[in-house]
Amino acid sequence: MDLVNPTPANMEAINRVQLARHDKRPYALDFIKLLFTEFHELHGDRKFFDDPAIIAGMARFKGRPVAIVAHQKGRDIKERQARNFGMPKPDGYRKALRVMKLAEKFGRPILTFIDTPGAYPGIDAEERGQAEAIAVNLREMARITVPIIVTITGEGGSGGALAIGVGDVVNILENGVYSVITPEGCAAILWKDAAMAPQAAASLKVTARDLLLHGIVDEIIPEPEGGAHENWEMAAEIIGGYLERSLAESDKLSVKERLEKRYLKFRKMGAFERV
Amino acid sequence: MSWFKRQTDKIGEIAPPEERTVKTEGIFVKCDNEDCGATIYRKDLKENLNVCPTCGYHFRITARERLQLLFDDGKYDERDTGIAPTNPLEFVDKSPYEVRLKKAQKATGLLDALITGEGRIGGVRTVVCAMEFNFIGGSMGSVVGEKITLAIEYCIDQRLPLIIVSCSGGARMQEGALSLMQMAKISAALARLDDHRLPYFSLMTNPTTGGVTASYAMLGDLNIAEPGAIIGFAGARVIEQTIRQKLPKGFQRSEFLLEHGMLDAVVDRRELKQFFVDALAFVCPDK
Ligand SMILES: [Zn+2]
Numbered sequence: 001m002d003l004v005n006p007t008p009a010n011m012e013a014i015n016r017v018q019l020a021r022h023d024k025r026p027y028a029l030d031f032i033k034l035l036f037t038e039f040h041e042l043h044g045d046r047k048f049f050d051d052p053a054i055i056a057g058m059a060r061f062k063g064r065p066v067a068i069v070a071h072q073k074g075r076d077i078k079e080r081q082a083r084n085f086g087m088p089k090p091d092g093y094r095k096a097l098r099v100m101k102l103a104e105k106f107g108r109p110i111l112t113f114i115d116t117p118g119a120y121p122g123i124d125a126e127e128r129g130q131a132e133a134i135a136v137n138l139r140e141m142a143r144i145t146v147p148i149i150v151t152i153t154g155e156g157g158s159g160g161a162l163a164i165g166v167g168d169v170v171n172i173l174e175n176g177v178y179s180v181i182t183p184e185g186c187a188a189i190l191w192k193d194a195a196m197a198p199q200a201a202a203s204l205k206v207t208a209r210d211l212l213l214h215g216i217v218d219e220i221i222p223e224p225e226g227g228a229h230e231n232w233e234m235a236a237e238i239i240g241g242y243l244e245r246s247l248a249e250s251d252k253l254s255v256k257e258r259l260e261k262r263y264l265k266f267r268k269m270g271a272f273e274r275v
Numbered sequence: 276m277s278w279f280k281r282q283t284d285k286i287g288e289i290a291p292p293e294e295r296t297v298k299t300e301g302i303f304v305k306c307d308n309e310d311c312g313a314t315i316y317r318k319d320l321k322e323n324l325n326v327c328p329t330c331g332y333h334f335r336i337t338a339r340e341r342l343q344l345l346f347d348d349g350k351y352d353e354r355d356t357g358i359a360p361t362n363p364l365e366f367v368d369k370s371p372y373e374v375r376l377k378k379a380q381k382a383t384g385l386l387d388a389l390i391t392g393e394g395r396i397g398g399v400r401t402v403v404c405a406m407e408f409n410f411i412g413g414s415m416g417s418v419v420g421e422k423i424t425l426a427i428e429y430c431i432d433q434r435l436p437l438i439i440v441s442c443s444g445g446a447r448m449q450e451g452a453l454s455l456m457q458m459a460k461i462s463a464a465l466a467r468l469d470d471h472r473l474p475y476f477s478l479m480t481n482p483t484t485g486g487v488t489a490s491y492a493m494l495g496d497l498n499i500a501e502p503g504a505i506i507g508f509a510g511a512r513v514i515e516q517t518i519r520q521k522l523p524k525g526f527q528r529s530e531f532l533l534e535h536g537m538l539d540a541v542v543d544r545r546e547l548k549q550f551f552v553d554a555l556a557f558v559c560p561d562k
Contacts, residue, residue: 121509121517126527127535131488131508139494142463158455159489166459180446180455190368204451205364216452266463269456270417271363
């Protein structure tokens with residue numbers, strides 16, 4: 001790609017986007033192997049099909065039963081296609097909610113891991129209510145009584161990421177990004193030129209540091225030297241520490257306190273002035 | 276209408292939108308429906324609630340026209356008027372976000388893309404939030420998110436029914452992830468409204484797409500739409516580029532969603548008021 005206007009800010013933003021998308025970056029199933037024991041995947045939404053772009057299941061985290069919900073990208077071409085490049089269909093979001101409700105019923109905390117370019121834009125996804133599936137997850141996650149800890153490990157692609165991203169704590173890996181639209185999509189709309197993606201990435205403020213500054217995330221999880229792809233084990237170990245601490249904090253709260261805290265966390269997001 | 280004076284005082288030197296529209300409009304309008312193309316007397320179109328008398332095509336109307344159409348005698352009090360957008364990301368594309376905002380404010384006489392009104396519908400006290408498409412494509416940023424959330428919280432406090440009329444291209448890019456988070460903020464407030472067993476009706480008008488559809492527009496106790504409205508999550512062009520196929524005729528139109536089970540009803544604008552009167556009677560406790 002020819003880069004237009006390669007200022008340091010633009011380059012930093014687009015470099016982070018590229019690291020978040022790095023093809024050697026650990027994905028959810030890699031983290032699950034390194035962080036959990038007794039993992040059993042739970043399939044399907046009980047309505048239409050089992051979306052391979054979303055992983056859900058039960059496991060133990062440091063001995064404690066938890067539910068896991070995550071996006072899953074594929075490593076090689078074949079797996080990537082099978083997992084639809086980590087772009088869920090409505091059925092994936094419905095599976096996610098089904099397993100989260102299961103966890104709520106039996107009092108187990110929910111750990112979600114975000115890494116998706118976005119919800120799948122396709123005819124079948126629209127026919128089966130992509131928007132409705134995302135919307136319902138946003139509403140229901142706001143009132144699920146058990147702790148929900150969200151970790152953005154790679155790409156936080158818009159509504160498709162947020163649909164498993166409402167929780168008590170939202171942390172992001174150092175090279176993770178979170179955005180309302182992909183830099184390429186934004187560049188195509190606002191500049192009518194995909195080569196403006198680095199400028200768009202900088203303008204959209206997608207990096208972990210910017211997200212922290214604007215109150216979108218709670219903490220930045222550091223990555224091993226060079227990035228998480230350089231040392232999966234160490235990356236997982238660092239994430240484990242953050243998960244343990246976040247869980248302990250949410251555990252201390254009563255259900256009422258937890259839901260109030262979760263509500264206020266999102267309630268205060270936004271920037272406006274009173275005139 | 277005291278709310279209107281207050282509004283114009285704040286923005287200053289802006290002519291009320293009605294006046295400006297009248298000045299710039301001709302006597303005839305051509306129907307926007309390509310298959311129709313009928314020439315319509317503007318007066319006839321207005322009297323027909325901006326629905327083409329020949330083919331039933333629904334012309335887009337402003338947020339103010341929408342509120343006047345829904346409330347009894349067209350009367351309502353505006354709420355949360357003094358909430359204005361800022362430029363939190365210092366966003367610059369081809370023109371700075373501040374310039375886009377100023378232009379939109381001047382063109383619409385509004386501070387941002389949503390008006391909240393409180394009045395009566397069939398005698399029932401109701402809050403209606405109406406989106407204004409002429410304000411940066413009705414995009415949802417922090418102000419839209421805050422005003423809808425305030426409206427929901429007010430409905431909970433006062434035990435009132437809520438109607439949101441969507442007309443939006445989705446989240447506002449120029450406010451980045453802050454726009455995205457409005458989806459979570461509003462949906463969380465709607466969970467509370469639901470917990471309080473208070474009614475919320477969502478009306479989708481042309482267009483309702485992106486993050487607006489994927490949050491409050493699809494969360495109504497009733498989800499209804501005007502005929503022929505584009506409603507969806509992903510934009511048609513993005514889908515075409517992804518799947519490299521032509522989209523089927525009528526894809527993402529109200530009738531398509533109805534057929535796929537995503538809407539309770541498609542309601543003609545000329546029957547909309549009565550629909551809400553009846554729906555409110557259905558959900559409100561008997562007197
Ligand atoms: Zn016509």
